[in-house]
Amino acid sequence: MSSPVLATKLFVPARRPRLVPRPRLAARLDGSLEGGHRLTLVSAPAGFGKSSLLADWAAQLARREPPVRVGWMSLGDEDDDLAAFLALLAASLAGLDIQVDGSALGRHRDATAAASAVVRADALRPGAVRVLVMDDVHLVRAPEVHQAVAFLVDHLPAGLHLVLSTRSDPPLALARLRARGELIELRAADLRFTRAEAEDFLVAAMGLTLDAHDVDALEGRTEGWIAALQLVSLALGGRSGGGQAHDFVRDFAGSHRFVLDYLTDEVLDRQPAPVREFLLRTAVLDRLCGPACDALTGRTDGTAMLERVWADNLFLVSLDDDRSWYRYHHLFADVLRARLSAQDPDLVADLHRLASRWFAANGYLVEAVGQALAGSDDERAAYLVEDAVPLLRRSRQDSLLLGWIRALPRARVRVSPVLSLVCAWSLMLEGDLDGADARLDDADAALAAGRADTTLAAGWAPTGDRRRQRLHPARERSQAGRGSPDLGPHPAGGTPGGGPGPRPGRRAVPRVRPAQGHLRTRRLPRQLGCPRRAGRRRARHQPGLQRAPAWRRRVAARGPARPCPRGGVRRVPPRHDGLRRFVAAVP
Numbered sequence: 001m002s003s004p005v006l007a008t009k010l011f012v013p014a015r016r017p018r019l020v021p022r023p024r025l026a027a028r029l030d031g032s033l034e035g036g037h038r039l040t041l042v043s044a045p046a047g048f049g050k051s052s053l054l055a056d057w058a059a060q061l062a063r064r065e066p067p068v069r070v071g072w073m074s075l076g077d078e079d080d081d082l083a084a085f086l087a088l089l090a091a092s093l094a095g096l097d098i099q100v101d102g103s104a105l106g107r108h109r110d111a112t113a114a115a116s117a118v119v120r121a122d123a124l125r126p127g128a129v130r131v132l133v134m135d136d137v138h139l140v141r142a143p144e145v146h147q148a149v150a151f152l153v154d155h156l157p158a159g160l161h162l163v164l165s166t167r168s169d170p171p172l173a174l175a176r177l178r179a180r181g182e183l184i185e186l187r188a189a190d191l192r193f194t195r196a197e198a199e200d201f202l203v204a205a206m207g208l209t210l211d212a213h214d215v216d217a218l219e220g221r222t223e224g225w226i227a228a229l230q231l232v233s234l235a236l237g238g239r240s241g242g243g244q245a246h247d248f249v250r251d252f253a254g255s256h257r258f259v260l261d262y263l264t265d266e267v268l269d270r271q272p273a274p275v276r277e278f279l280l281r282t283a284v285l286d287r288l289c290g291p292a293c294d295a296l297t298g299r300t301d302g303t304a305m306l307e308r309v310w311a312d313n314l315f316l317v318s319l320d321d322d323r324s325w326y327r328y329h330h331l332f333a334d335v336l337r338a339r340l341s342a343q344d345p346d347l348v349a350d351l352h353r354l355a356s357r358w359f360a361a362n363g364y365l366v367e368a369v370g371q372a373l374a375g376s377d378d379e380r381a382a383y384l385v386e387d388a389v390p391l392l393r394r395s396r397q398d399s400l401l402l403g404w405i406r407a408l409p410r411a412r413v414r415v416s417p418v419l420s421l422v423c424a425w426s427l428m429l430e431g432d433l434d435g436a437d438a439r440l441d442d443a444d445a446a447l448a449a450g451r452a453d454t455t456l457a458a459g460w461a462p463t464g465d466r467r468r469q470r471l472h473p474a475r476e477r478s479q480a481g482r483g484s485p486d487l488g489p490h491p492a493g494g495t496p497g498g499g500p501g502p503r504p505g506r507r508a509v510p511r512v513r514p515a516q517g518h519l520r521t522r523r524l525p526r527q528l529g530c531p532r533r534a535g536r537r538r539a540r541h542q543p544g545l546q547r548a549p550a551w552r553r554r555v556a557a558r559g560p561a562r563p564c565p566r567g568g569v570r571r572v573p574p575r576h577d578g579l580r581r582f583v584a585a586v587p
Contacts, residue, residue, distance in 0.1 A: 009074040010092055012133075013055040018205035020197055022053065025186065029057045032163075032184040033068075033129055038156050039177055040163040044188040045313045045329075046266045047227020050165045053191065054133055061131065071096045071132045075139050082144045096130045096160075130160050137166035138312075146171050153177070168312035188313065192224025201226075206233040214249045221252060221330060228331055231258040263335045267314065278305050279314070280343070283336030284351045284374070286367070287319060288326045295358040296351050349375045360384060365391070369404055378412050386418045402426050417443040417450075 032040040042050045061068035071092040079085050093099075140146070150172050153162060164170060177183035193201065198219040202208050210218075222228035235258055236245055268276060282293050290303030299305075306326055309316050315332035319325040328336065341348055352375025360368035365388050372381035385404045392401045405419055405426075413419045424439035 009076070009088060010072055010095060011074075012058045012070060012072045013051055013074075015056055015059055016052055018201075019052060019056060020193075020201045020205055022056075022197065025053055025190065026057055026060060028184065028186065028190075029054075033131070033161055036182060037184050038162065038182040039153050039172075040161070040184045040186070041169070041174065042163065042165045042186045042191075043169055043313060044167070044186075044191050045225075045315050046167055047225060047230075047262070048188055048191040049226045050191065051135055053186075054135070054163065054165055058131070058133065066128060068128070069096050069130045071130070073132070073134045075134060075136045077139055080140050080142050080145065082142060082148065085140065085142075085145045085148065092132060096132065098130075098160075128159065131163060132160060133163045133165065135165045137164045137170055138168045166313075191226075193219065193226055193229065194224065195219050198222075198224065198229060201229055202233060208233060208236055208245070210236075210245060210249070214246060217249050218252065223329055223331075225329065225331065227262060228259060231262060234258060259331055260335055260338060263315075263332060264339070267332070268335065268339065271314070275305070275309070275312075275314075279309070279336055280340045281347075281351060283328065283333055283340055284348065284371070285355055286327060286370070288328075289324055291362075292355065292358055296354050349377075351375075353377050353380070356380060356384075366400070373404070373407050378409055382408055382412050382416055382419065386416060389418055389422060414442045415446050415449070417446045420446060 029040065031037075042054065044050055058070040058072070061070055072095075073088055073092045075085075075088070079088055134149075137149075149164075149170065153172060156162060174183060178185075195216065199212075199215045202210055202215060202218065218229065218232055222232070232249075232252065236248060268279070271279070278293070278297060281296050282288055284296070285292060288306060290306055293302030293306065294300055306316070307323075310318065310323065310326065315329035316326050317329060319327060327333075337348075352371045356368045356371035356375065356377065359365075359371060365384065369381055369384045369388065372378075372384060381404070385401070385408070389401065392398070401422065405413055405422060408419070413423060420439045420443035424436040424443070427433075427435040427439060
């Protein structure tokens with residue numbers, strides 16, 4: 001005897017009020033009924049509007065001429081049994097005028113035999129197109145039920161089209177169906193609200209007063225996740241003022257209690273303990289791959305776990321076609337990090353340090369520095385930034401470099417000669433000559449301390465040669481610019497830092513780049529004037545300079561120390577010594 005079927009499981013859900021029309025998705029669903037497609041898979045995480053979309057499409061099919069019959073199965077945990085599933089299937093098919101003996105289905109112990117009875121019954125009643133929707137398929141996990149569905153998909157009669165709505169991909173031969181052109185897929189990337197749909201929902205449907213910037217911010221932060229926008233509208237319902245709404249939008253994150261409760265109850269708490277632990281420990285990563293996850297979890301199944309999380313639609317976004325790199329949905333990552341901080345706050349910093357070591361060992365410098373800073377590992381972060389200075393300077397990523405230095409404590413920067421030089425460069429570009437002088441003094445002091453304490457120097461990145469070659473010639477030229485007496489002979493005829501001195505017959509002219517000369521025209525004192533105009537004036541009054549090579553005219557037009565036609569060096573007033581020291585020290 002078949003088990004009774006709850007009638008509400010067979011009803012198409014009522015169309016929700018304030019539903020946003022989605023003609024682009026309805027057109028794709030209409031196309032699934034043509035061209036020999038057997039199966040339509042609507043697979044996305046919780047809250048992406050799967051059921052609402054299919055219910056609205058079913059209502060549209062019913063209004064067609066001639067109407068298309070739609071059968072609906074709302075699956076639940078109680079249907080995770082072959083007999084209960086077959087009873088519900090028989091009742092749903094009866095609504096499509098496909099009469100199947102439910103008790104006969106229940107007598108079949110083999111899932112394939114039971115599905116064969118459905119196929120034969122439908123084959124006896126050919127007619128118009130009919131659609132069978134199975135909603136919440138992810139709640140059914142029994143292997144025999146999946147076998148019955150797989151057989152049904154492979155042997156569907158021509159007049160029946162199957163639609164599966166699920167949070168995770170069912171164990172079907174999806175790759176084979178995809179290759180044959182028999183599968184239509186709608187996933188999270190398709191179901192997410194576009195910018196226009198988000199504005200239609202928030203402003204027109206929900207009646208919120210939001211400007212274009214607020215809509216853009218919410219759409220970007222939620223990534224079109226419909227449930228999050230619904231929660232936003234509920235939270236904004238009590239904020240009538242435009243300023244309050246703007247402040248809420250600016251601060252909105254996954255830590256908001258509505259989003260936190262929804263994702264915790266609907267997603268996180270429903271996962272097995274190993275999956276939940278994996279999600280929490282890897283949440284500190286901005287992008288994930290299998291080996292990086294292994295470094296944080298201490299296991300060796302990171303790639304397999306990512307594939308499982310991806311198949312289960314747990315708010316994981318693929319970043320490449322090979323599915324090697326992923327990231328979590330922004331709000332889901334916020335929820336995971338909030339949960340991890342609440343459960344074990346000390347573990348968060350340890351995970352960031354582990355991630356920094358893995359990224360650095362594998363050549364991902366930007367991620368390594370970011371993880372070290374997030375884990376408050378200032379010593380390691382300073383070491384990585386020092387090591388990255390030449391690469392970032394060559395690739396002109398100066399803003400990234402300065403952002404890292406600003407994130408470090410001032411005391412940590414002052415004990416690093418390389419970072420102090422970079423700070424001097426930044427201050428010079430801003431016109432702060434005194435500040436640049438102070439940073440160069442910090443570099444001098446750090447080098448002296450490193451010579452006195454080898455343990456301090458051991459904490460620097462291996463850039464010692466660059467430090468000596470850049471800083472000590474700058475100090476020597478600084479003393480010369482001030483009119484100081486001779487500093488005395490240097491070791492091995494070199495500079496005070498032990499580096500080689502200038503070759504015989506050459507004047508020590510600092511290297512100056514054109515871009516720095518342009519910047520000085522706006523920032524530096526008026527006495528220096530515009531270097532280009534000054535060079536042209538000297539060329540007019542000094543004919544010998546007009547016949548000089550182009551490179552010499554450029555050097556004469558820029559820089560604090562300039563070669564003169566009569567020989568020697570034209571010196572800058574002592575109060576501009578910071579300019580000369582900086583120019584000499586710039587790499």
